[in-house]
Amino acid sequence: MKSDMSTTAGSAxxxxxxxxxxxxxxxxxxxxxxxxxxLFFAIAQPRFLSxxxxxxxxxxxxxxxxxxxxxxxxxxxxxxxxxxxxxxAFSAICGAFLVRALGGDFAxxxxxxLGVACGVGTLxxxxxxxxxxRLHVPPFIVTLGGLTVWRGMTLILGDGGPIGGFxxxxxxxxxxxxxxxxxxxxxxxxxxxxxxxxxxxxxxxRQVYAVGGNAEAARLSGIDVKKILVSVYAIMGLLSGxxxxxxxxxxxxxxxxxxxxxxxxxxxxVVIGGTSLFGGIGGVGGTVVGSLLLGVLLNGLVMLxxxxxxxxxxxxxxxxxxxxxxxxAKSRRGGRV
Numbered sequence: 577m578k579s580d581m582s583t584t585a586g587s588a589x590x591x592x593x594x595x596x597x598x599x600x601x602x603x604x605x606x607x608x609x610x611x612x613x614x615l616f617f618a619i620a621q622p623r624f625l626s627x628x629x630x631x632x633x634x635x636x637x638x639x640x641x642x643x644x645x646x647x648x649x650x651x652x653x654x655x656x657x658x659x660x661x662x663x664x665a666f667s668a669i670c671g672a673f674l675v676r677a678l679g680g681d682f683a684x685x686x687x688x689x690l691g692v693a694c695g696v697g698t699l700x701x702x703x704x705x706x707x708x709x710r711l712h713v714p715p716f717i718v719t720l721g722g723l724t725v726w727r728g729m730t731l732i733l734g735d736g737g738p739i740g741g742f743x744x745x746x747x748x749x750x751x752x753x754x755x756x757x758x759x760x761x762x763x764x765x766x767x768x769x770x771x772x773x774x775x776x777x778x779x780x781x782r783q784v785y786a787v788g789g790n791a792e793a794a795r796l797s798g799i800d801v802k803k804i805l806v807s808v809y810a811i812m813g814l815l816s817g818x819x820x821x822x823x824x825x826x827x828x829x830x831x832x833x834x835x836x837x838x839x840x841x842x843x844x845x846v847v848i849g850g851t852s853l854f855g856g857i858g859g860v861g862g863t864v865v866g867s868l869l870l871g872v873l874l875n876g877l878v879m880l881x882x883x884x885x886x887x888x889x890x891x892x893x894x895x896x897x898x899x900x901x902x903x904x905a906k907s908r909r910g911g912r913v
Contacts, residue, residue, distance in 0.1 A: 606848060606849060606850065606862065606865050606866060606869060607865060609869060610865060610868060610869045610872065613869065613872050613873055613876065614872055616876070617872065617875075617876035617879065617880075620876075620880060621876070621879045621880060623879065624875075624876060624879055629875065629879075631758060632875065633868075633871045633872060633875045634758065634761045634764075634871070635758045635760050635761060635826070636871055636874075636875070637764070637867050637868060637870070637871035638758070638760035638761050638763065638764040638822070639760065639819050639822060639823050639826075639838075640819065640838050640841045640842050640845065640867065640870075641764045641768070641845065641863075641864065641867035641868075641871075642760075642763065642764055642767050642815050642818055642819045642822070643660050643664070643812070643815050643816055643819050643838070643842045644841075644842045644845040644846050644849075644863045644864075644866070644867050645767050645768055645771040645815060645860055645863060645864075646660075646771075646808075646811050646812035646813075646814070646815035646816070647660065647812060647842045647843060647845075647846045647863075648771065648775070648846050648849075648851050648858065648859065648860050648863045649771070649775070649784055649808040649811055649812070650715075650808050650809060650812050651788075651843075651846050651847075651851050651852075651853060651855070651858070652775075652784050652785060652788045652808075652851060652855060652856065652857075652858060653784060653787045653788045653791075653804065653805055653808055653855055654787075654788050654791075654853070654854060654855025654856070655708070655715040655805065655808070655809070655855075656715050656716055656719065656843065656853075657704065657715070657719045657722075657809065657812050657839070658716065658719040658720050658722070658723050658839050659700075659704065659719040659720075659721075659722030659723045659725075659726055659839070660812065660816050660835070660838060660839050660842050661723070661834075661835035661836055661837060661838035661839045661842075662722065662723045662724070662725075662726035662727040662730065662835065663697055663700050663701075663722065663726045663813060663816040663817070663820070663835075664697075664816045664817075664819050664820040664823065664834060664835035664838060665726070665727065665730045665820060665830075665831065665832065665833070665834040665835045665836075666696065666700070666726040666727070666729050666730045666733075666820075667692075667693040667694070667696045667697040667700075667813075667816060667817035667820040667821070668689075668693055668817075668820030668821055668823060668824040668830040668831075668834060669730050669733050669734045669739055669820075669824075669830040669831075669832065670692050670693065670696045670733065671688065671689035671690065671691075671692035671693035671696070671820070671821060671824070671830070672689060672739040672740070672742070672824055672829070672830035673733055673734070673739055673830075674688055674689075674692050675688050675689050675742065675746070676739055676741060680741040680742065680743070681741070681743045682743070683745070684745070685742065685743055685745065685746050686742075686743075686745050686746040686748070686749055686825070689742075689746060689821055689824070689825075690749070690818075690821050693817040693818065693820050693821040693824075694814055694817040694818055694821070695817070696817055697813040697814050697815070697816045697817025697818070697820065698810050698813045698814040698817065699813070700722070700726065700813045700816075701809040701810040701811065701812050701813020701814065701816070702806060702809070702810045702813065703722075704718050704719055704722055704809040704812075704813070705805055705806030705807070705808070705809035705810060706806060708805060708806075708809070709802040709805050709806055710802075723839070730832050731832050734830065734832045736832055737832060738829040738830060738831045738832065739829060739830045740828055740829030740830070741829075742824075742825065742828060742829070746825055747825050747826075747828055748825070749821065749822060749825040750822050750823065750824070750825030750826025750827070750828075751825070751826060759822075760822050760826065763818070763822065764864075767815065767818075768860055768863075768864050771860040772859070772860040772861055775859055775860055776859065780804075780807075783799050783804050784804060784808065785856055786799055786856075787799065787801050787804045787805065787855075788854075788855030788856035788857075789855065789856030789857075790856075819835075820834070820835070823835070837888070840888075840891055840892075840895070841870060841891065843895065844866070844870055844891055844894055844895050844898070845863055845866040845867040845869075845870050846858070846863050846866060847866070847895060847898040847899060848866035848869055848870065848894060848898050849861075849862030849863040849864070849865055849866030849867070850862035850866070851863060853899060870891070870894075873890065873894075874887055874891075877890065
């Protein structure tokens with residue numbers, strides 16, 4: 577009885593734990609900002625919440641949102657891929673080049689375009705990963721080189737211009753819909769769901785987090801760190817190829833200038849979504865929300881007639897603030913910055 581009374585008295589005298597406002601913002605801040613942006617643009621421009629505009633936002637988000645899922649895996653390993661925009665364009669123009677060489681308008685031309693785009697993207701991603709792991713070149717340098725190499729190859733293959741002439745079956749993948757939902761949006765949902773499940777519930781996903789958290793500790797525990805690193809860049813390449821195919825199908829042609837500065841959008845979506853640039857923290861769910869936030873912001877600025885020049889400024893500022901917040905969060909958790 578005395579023990580119970582002393583325990584009760586101790587509990588009463590113990591200081592109450594103050595609400596963790598920072599932790600709340602860290603967990604739900606992106607959703608709150610997304611809600612505020614939607615409300616603001618809906619008030620400022622009534623057409624913002626029209627079904628047509630919502631469909632446009634989701635379709636646009638799908639192109640770089642799919643790549644952002646792959647970038648999540650790359651950044652979880654404390655890496656980065658700056659070549660995604662150029663690789664999108666190169667993968668798409670490779671597929672379009674072969675489709676045109678085979679006549680352009682033939683059955684299952686979309687399958688040829690899709691297969692070539694995804695295959696080229698995966699191969700390029702493998703090359704990135706091998707250069708990083710075998711040559712011990714930092715990911716920033718390897719993919720910065722890839723950014724210029726793949727863009728140059730795109731211009732060479734397409735002779736500086738677009739390649740078009742796709743049939744209706746090809747264009748359906750970018751412009752079609754199933755039950756009123758645009759096809760690219762359905763593919764974003766499928767890729768995001770698969771990425772979420774793999775990262776959260778599979779051994780491979782746990783290994784990706786382990787490599788990003790501490791590569792040396794992961795190696796000592798028996799994880800093939802080099803294999804994991806190569807694989808995440810291959811996944812990134814695959815999804816860049818898929819996005820390139822979808823964008824070419826949506827535009828009706830593979831453009832030599834497609835995907836310019838998409839690397840900024842993709843990285844911004846991942847970082848805004850809470851994935852740490854230091855590796856080991858984050859996930860696909862946050863990336864999807866970050867992609868939506870970026871899509872809403874850019875679309876809203878366009879509807880308010882804000883210059884595209886200022887849009888780039890806004891994205892840059894958001895990236896800086898997101899990284900600054902990530903750095904502060906890591907130091908607050910006791911991590912090494």
